[in-house]
Amino acid sequence: MKFCTSCGSTVGLQVPEGDDRQRFVCTVCAEIHYINPRVIVGCLPVHEGRILLCKRAIEPRRGYWTLPAGFMENGETTLQGAARETWEEARARATDMELYRVFDVPHISQVYMFYRCGLAEGAYGVGPESTETELYREDEIPWDEIAFPVVRETLREYFADAASGHFPVRVSAIEPRQRL
Amino acid sequence: MKFCTSCGSTVGLQVPEGDDRQRFVCTVCAEIHYINPRVIVGCLPVHEGRILLCKRAIEPRRGYWTLPAGFMENGETTLQGAARETWEEARARATDMELYRVFDVPHISQVYMFYRCGLAEGAYGVGPESTETELYREDEIPWDEIAFPVVRETLREYFADAASGHFPVRVSAIEPRQRL
Ligand SMILES: [Zn+2]
Numbered sequence: 481m482k483f484c485t486s487c488g489s490t491v492g493l494q495v496p497e498g499d500d501r502q503r504f505v506c507t508v509c510a511e512i513h514y515i516n517p518r519v520i521v522g523c524l525p526v527h528e529g530r531i532l533l534c535k536r537a538i539e540p541r542r543g544y545w546t547l548p549a550g551f552m553e554n555g556e557t558t559l560q561g562a563a564r565e566t567w568e569e570a571r572a573r574a575t576d577m578e579l580y581r582v583f584d585v586p587h588i589s590q591v592y593m594f595y596r597c598g599l600a601e602g603a604y605g606v607g608p609e610s611t612e613t614e615l616y617r618e619d620e621i622p623w624d625e626i627a628f629p630v631v632r633e634t635l636r637e638y639f640a641d642a643a644s645g646h647f648p649v650r651v652s653a654i655e656p657r658q659r660l
Numbered sequence: 661m662k663f664c665t666s667c668g669s670t671v672g673l674q675v676p677e678g679d680d681r682q683r684f685v686c687t688v689c690a691e692i693h694y695i696n697p698r699v700i701v702g703c704l705p706v707h708e709g710r711i712l713l714c715k716r717a718i719e720p721r722r723g724y725w726t727l728p729a730g731f732m733e734n735g736e737t738t739l740q741g742a743a744r745e746t747w748e749e750a751r752a753r754a755t756d757m758e759l760y761r762v763f764d765v766p767h768i769s770q771v772y773m774f775y776r777c778g779l780a781e782g783a784y785g786v787g788p789e790s791t792e793t794e795l796y797r798e799d800e801i802p803w804d805e806i807a808f809p810v811v812r813e814t815l816r817e818y819f820a821d822a823a824s825g826h827f828p829v830r831v832s833a834i835e836p837r838q839r840l
């Protein structure tokens with residue numbers, strides 16, 4: 481950040497009074513500009529024991545498979561955001577959504593929230609950010625072509641949990657370059 | 661937002677190519693500026709069946725009681741942020757943290773995440789954003805002086821769950837002016 485969003489003057493890093501860390505503060509209007517982590521919301525759509533994956537049409541990780549997910553928008557809930565992404569990427573309507581997996585990715589200041597869900601009428605298609613979508617059984621998952629560690633880990637945990645019929649909400653952090 | 665953070669020129673609202681909603685786009689350098697929801701992380705600290713509350717020293721809701729919570733910072737996990745707020749507001753060290761309650765507050769684009777936790781050595785004090793902190797039994801909670809609906813609801817649910825010994829993770833949305 482170089483310029484103030486309110487007045488267009490330059491900003492500088494300083495610790496505001498009463499704060500304990502550096503913020504971007506406007507050198508003219510004194511506005512403090514906070515930069516906060518971003519939330520990525522997505523779904524783990526399950527239909528008859530199979531998982532809906534999307535082959536990415538865009539970078540990063542173009543050509544690799546992912547769960548439908550994307551940045552949460554202002555004015556929506558995490559649940560609405562996850563359902564919206566599932567529609568946008570896979571033309572599928574999420575049903576019976578339950579929070580399932582939270583990942584912190586502190587080195588890039590992101591929080592992932594995945595909801596388990598069903599698919600209305602088992603229907604899905606291909607949205608503009610995907611080149612292909614498909615329902616996969618566990619033994620059909622293209623494990624070597626999964627786009628992101630958070631997706632691989634969520635899939636692994638889902639199949640383990642499905643075997644026990646118990647789906648606890650888990651939270652953990654992903655470190656830089658961690659291979660899951 | 662009126663000015664571009666990268667070049668200081670004016671921004672205007674437009675729908676970028678491939679997007680489906682209006683964004684602030686710089687009229688000179690064309691950078692797209694996304695504005696995203698913010699995450700508030702906090703703790704529900706429990707010690708010998710009592711809950712640690714903090715009386716707010718600052719606005720909003722100065723003089724009302726709250727759970728320790730605040731905006732998540734870049735570079736930390738939700739768990740680290742919740743523990744940090746508990747230290748800052750109540751000089752208490754959170755132990756055995758477990759995600760407990762997620763609230764979406766879409767009309768102000770916020771997501772709350774509360775962790776249940778213990779208190780190291782049962783110790784607590786008063787941080788700079790509090791005038792008082794105290795451990796309360798259920799029948800001692802100052803229900804009419806609770807700062808925020810999300811705090812009141814989390815406390816209510818906690819005592820109901822404690823009676824059953826089962827603490828499921830819950831997600832729900834708070835609507836404008838909803839009284840819980
Ligand atoms: Zn300014």
Ligand SMILES: [Zn+2]
Pocket residue numbers: 664665666667668669686687688689690691
């Ligand atoms: Zn610009």
